[in-house]
Amino acid sequence: MDLSERKKRILTAVVEGYIATAEPVGSKHLAEQIGCSSATIRNEMSELTAMGYLEQPHTSAGRVPSPAGYRLYVNELMEKQKLTEAETAAINEKLARKDEQIEKLMAEVGQLTSSMTQYPAYALTMKPPVAVKRFDFIYVDQNTFIVVALLTDNMVKNKLIHLPFSVHQEQITTLSALFNANFTGVTDREITESIIRSTERAAGDTYGLVAVVASFTMECLAAARTAPVGIAGASRLLNQPEYRDPDKAHALMNFIADGSRLVDDLPPAGMGADGIRVTIGPENLAEELKDSSVVMASYDAGDGMRGYIGVVGPTRMDYSGVAAKLSYIAAGLSRLLAGTDAPAGLDNKLVLKESEHHEQEG
Amino acid sequence: MDLSERKKRILTAVVEGYIATAEPVGSKHLAEQIGCSSATIRNEMSELTAMGYLEQPHTSAGRVPSPAGYRLYVNELMEKQKLTEAETAAINEKLARKDEQIEKLMAEVGQLTSSMTQYPAYALTMKPPVAVKRFDFIYVDQNTFIVVALLTDNMVKNKLIHLPFSVHQEQITTLSALFNANFTGVTDREITESIIRSTERAAGDTYGLVAVVASFTMECLAAARTAPVGIAGASRLLNQPEYRDPDKAHALMNFIADGSRLVDDLPPAGMGADGIRVTIGPENLAEELKDSSVVMASYDAGDGMRGYIGVVGPTRMDYSGVAAKLSYIAAGLSRLLAGTDAPAGLDNKLVLKESEHHEQEG
DNA sequence: ATTAGCACTCGGAAAGAAAGAGTGCTAGCA
C-alpha cells in the first residue's frame, strides 16, 4: 500500500496548501510545485482520492485532505519543523520564572502555548491516581469518631464524624476492618455502587456508617487527583474560517472552556515516541471534537506527576509547526519542573540544546 | 424635560421589545400594547427620536433605543424584577459551600453569574490599595542586606538583596530613612518615575540601591493589590445576534478573557444606591466596550475588601433581569464573606429575606 | 507514461425583481 514518491509529494503539497489557504487546492497550482503537467496531477489526485486520502467538497472544486490523508501526512510525510531563534527565546523567557505555584503556572503555560500557536490551548498537570493505603478509626465518644486515611502519595486526610445516634468501640473496630479490606488500594474510579452495597451488606449493625465513610473516601481521592488546568485563547478559534459559524464555534468553545471534559479525553492510547500525540477529526472521542484536531505533548512534572499541554484547532491545523512548538515547550517544562530533559524524543533535546546558545540574543 | 406618561410607556415598550427580539420595533406592534393607533404612536416616536431617546437604523425600519434611551429606561422606567423561587434556590445552593478559597470561589461565582444571566460574567475581589507602613533594613554583611516592608494591611514582605559591590551600615541607615520618608503611605499607582528620581538625587552614595528597593516595593504593592478574578461564559456572547460577526465577537472576547483590562475599567464613578452600576455602550471607557453594556454589582468581601461581579453583553441587554440577579448574588456573597447583609439597597435585603423561606423547595 | 485539448459540471458572485415593513404626511373626525 506504499505510495509512489510522486504521490507522496502531491499529498504533502495538498495538505500544506490547504493548511495555508483553507481553500481546496487544484491541479494547476500543484503543477508548478511538482514539476509536471496539471493533467498528470489530476490522474494522481484521482487515484489518491480513490485510496481515501483526498476528498472533493464537490465535483468541480479542488481536493482537500481526508482525515486519513492528514493522518498519513502527520505520521510519515511532514517534516519536523525547527523553531526560529525568536520563538525559542520567547518560550525560554516565559518559562524562566519558576517561582509560581502550580495553578498560576498552568494558566501561564496555557497562555504561552496559545500565543505561540495561535490556537486555543490548555495545560494541565495530572497527579497519578491515588488510593487509600490504610484507614484508621479513632473512637472519640459514643457519638463521635475520626476517620484517618493515609493515601498512597503519603498525604493524610481526616474527618471528624458526628452521629445522631450512638456507637461503641467494637462497631468502630468492625468498620475499620471493613474499610481496610474493601476500600484500600482502589482509586476513586474503581469505587462503585456495588462495592459500597456489598460492604454495607457485610456491615451488620454499622450499616448506616458505611455510606458516610465511603463518601469521605471518594472526596479525598477525587480531591487528590484533581488537576489544575489552564485554558487560554479559546476565542482564537474565531480566527479560523472553519469556525466562522458562530454555532459551531460556540459548541466547541464551550467544550474547551470546561476543563474537565478535556481532561476526560486525555488518558490516551499513548503518546508517540516523541512525546507528541495528534488526534485528527473523527479520531477524537468527544463528539464536540469530531471535526477538529488536537495536538498534545506530555512532560514530566516531577514527583511522578505527568503533565500535558495541547492545542485544539481545525483538522486543517498546522500540525508541523504546532508539534514543534509543543515539543519545545514540553521539554522546557520537564526541565523546569522535574529537572529532567525531554522524556523521550531526541529531537526535543536537540532543539533545546541548540537554543541554549541563542538565548541571550532574540 | 419630563416625558408624558404615554411617551414613557412607549419608550419602555420599545426598549423591552428590542431587548426581547433584537429587531427594531415598529409602530404597529406597539399600537396594541399602548392602546392607541399606530399613527399616534408614530407621532410620539418621532418626537422621542428628536429628543434623542430613539434611533432609526434606516428610514423604513422600526425604532431602536439610543444609549440615552437605555439610560432613561435603566434609571427611571424599568421595573425591578423579582427572581423566581427556582432562581433564588439555585443561587443559594451554589453559594452554600463556603469552604473554598478565594480564587476557586471567584471562579465559581463567575460561572454561577454567567449561567444565571446567560451572558459572559466576571467576579473579583479587590483589596483596597495598599501602601507600605514602614521599611526596615537589616544589614547582613557588606554585600547583603534585607529589606522588610510592613504593609498597611499588616502583611510583611521581605527580600534579601545581594550586591555586586559593598556597602556599610551607615549607607543602609540612610537608605532606610530615605524610603521611610518617600515611599511610605503611597500606593503603587502613586509611585512615579519622578519620585524615584528625586529620591535617587537625595541618595548620595547609595544612589544605586534606590532603584532596586523601589522596584521591590512596587512588586509588593502590586502583588498585594492583585485581585483574583473569575471569568466565565465568554463564549455565550456568540448567542447574541449582535456578535454573530466573528471579528466583533473575537475582539470583545479577547477583552473579556484578559481579566486585567476588566479590572482597570472598574473603580468607577460609583455604584448606584442599590449597589448596581450600569454602563451603557459609549459610556464605557474601554474602546472594546463602546457598543456593549456592562452591569455590575458590588459586595462586601469582609476585611475591608470590596468585590465586584458583573456581566458584559450587548447594549440590548436584559438590564432588569440581570440587575435583579446580580443584586441577589451580590447580597449572598456579602452574607457569605462578610457576614453582613446587603451593602446599600434595601431591595436586596427584601429579596433575600423573601427567599429564605423558599429555600427548601425549588 | 505523460501531456495537451476540450466539453462538462457545479458553486459562488453579481444583477435584477419582488415583497414587506415601516415611515411621514395629509385629511377627516371627535
Add this chain to the structure above:
DNA sequence: TGCTAGCACTCTTTCTTTCCGAGTGCTAAT
C-alpha cells in the same frame, strides 16, 4: 386640539436568475 385612517414613498431583505470561472474527467496525441 388631539387622535385616527389612508396612502404614497423609501429602503432593506430576500429570492431568482444569470453568468462566470475554476476544476474535473476523458480522449487523443506524443
